[in-house]
Amino acid sequence: MAASGAIQIGELSRRTGCNIETIRYYERIGLLPTPSRRGRFRSYAREDVARLGFVRRARELGFTLDEVRALLGLANGGESRCADVRDLAASHLKDVRERIADLERMERVLADSVRACDAGLEPGCPLLDALGAGSRDAEAA
Amino acid sequence: MAASGAIQIGELSRRTGCNIETIRYYERIGLLPTPSRRGRFRSYAREDVARLGFVRRARELGFTLDEVRALLGLANGGESRCADVRDLAASHLKDVRERIADLERMERVLADSVRACDAGLEPGCPLLDALGAGSRDAEAA
DNA sequence: TCTACCATCTGTAGTAACTACAGATTCAAG
DNA sequence: CTTGAATCTGTAGTTACTACAGATGGTAGA
Numbered sequence: 001m002a003a004s005g006a007i008q009i010g011e012l013s014r015r016t017g018c019n020i021e022t023i024r025y026y027e028r029i030g031l032l033p034t035p036s037r038r039g040r041f042r043s044y045a046r047e048d049v050a051r052l053g054f055v056r057r058a059r060e061l062g063f064t065l066d067e068v069r070a071l072l073g074l075a076n077g078g079e080s081r082c083a084d085v086r087d088l089a090a091s092h093l094k095d096v097r098e099r100i101a102d103l104e105r106m107e108r109v110l111a112d113s114v115r116a117c118d119a120g121l122e123p124g125c126p127l128l129d130a131l132g133a134g135s136r137d138a139e140a141a
Numbered sequence: 142m143a144a145s146g147a148i149q150i151g152e153l154s155r156r157t158g159c160n161i162e163t164i165r166y167y168e169r170i171g172l173l174p175t176p177s178r179r180g181r182f183r184s185y186a187r188e189d190v191a192r193l194g195f196v197r198r199a200r201e202l203g204f205t206l207d208e209v210r211a212l213l214g215l216a217n218g219g220e221s222r223c224a225d226v227r228d229l230a231a232s233h234l235k236d237v238r239e240r241i242a243d244l245e246r247m248e249r250v251l252a253d254s255v256r257a258c259d260a261g262l263e264p265g266c267p268l269l270d271a272l273g274a275g276s277r278d279a280e281a282a
Numbered sequence: 283t284c285t286a287c288c289a290t291c292t293g294t295a296g297t298a299a300c301t302a303c304a305g306a307t308t309c310a311a312g
Numbered sequence: 313c314t315t316g317a318a319t320c321t322g323t324a325g326t327t328a329c330t331a332c333a334g335a336t337g338g339t340a341g342a
Contacts (some may be wrong), residue, residue: 020290021330029328040337041290050273057272062247065328075269082266086258090267093251098296100244103237106203110234117227125223127230128216130196132191151318161319162301170299181308182319206299 005046012044016052023052031055031069062096063088153185157193160257164193172210174195203237204229 013020027030031050035042054075058068067088074085109130116126154161167173173193176183195216199209209228215226252270257267 008290018235019330022328025292025329044203054272059328060184060247061250061272063241071269071272074275082258082269085266085268087198089251089258090255093248093255096244096248100248103203103244107199107234107237107241109202110230110237114227114231114234117223117230127226128223129194130210131202131212132216135249149286149319160301163299163321200299 006038007045007049008038008041009042009044010126012049012052015049018052018056020021026052029065031072056118061092067092093102147179147184148186148190149179150183150185153190153193156190157197159197167193169204172213173205186229202233204233208233212264 007015009020009023012017012018013023016103023032027034032055035048037043051072054072055068058071059065071085074081074088074090110127111113113127113130117121122129148156150161150164153159153165164173168175170199173189173196176185176189192213195213196209199212201208204212212226212230213235215222215229251268254268254271263270
């Protein structure tokens, strides 16, 4: 609205959906530049909104803060090396897929146990039995 | 091998696949009982192997340590209330499914970006474009 | 003018579930 | 007697925030 476009941290928070404490945290760890001040208060411009938005979206895609830092560097570093970005994304994608696979393994066991419990055909408790399995002798394969 | 079956922490670690530091950590937070000592060294019995195995398997299913504590209580508390176990598992299952859904959302965007990059039909960098999208005005929907 | 309130400030500590030391002992074997 | 492996205690670091406590500043209403 204002011609200058300068906003305070609260407004930046509202526009990006990013918690105020988190914004200050990002600043502390150097993910966001030290902002100028209006008196004692931090003052942000249009480009700060963009940068924080970038960070937020990268976080939503599951990138770690270190990866976000790298992405920011690649995005701002003159000729943004798309190949490097691609590699970072591909490596992260691999990680995401592994986590999905892990969770799906858990999902199967849990769903089976709950189903077995609901069916009520087993003598004991299906989940406790699954967890107690191998208690006699836990030989690592 | 020994008639008593008493083992040290290293052997417990080997049998359960659980790190020694982690075993001591579990003891500190009360997940495992304070073991007896042979001199200054912790001494474990068969049932400790079983209990730690239970904890490990529960962790592999993604239960938090607090949930594991609850499960241990339900398992050991006389008439183990299977219904309570079921509810805990069902609630955790819901959580696991939400996490899978989150990761799959990430997976889709990442895979699309990498694919678009490999295709090389776009002018800019697909991922950076996706992350920068909305930088002009980040309106929360 | 006084007072209340709101946003902001700094700095620290807490969260989950480990992991990684440093530095001291102790046991058994050669 | 010395060496090495295993264990001990205690503390600090990790990730990405979140939650205060206590101070300060500017504005708005009575």
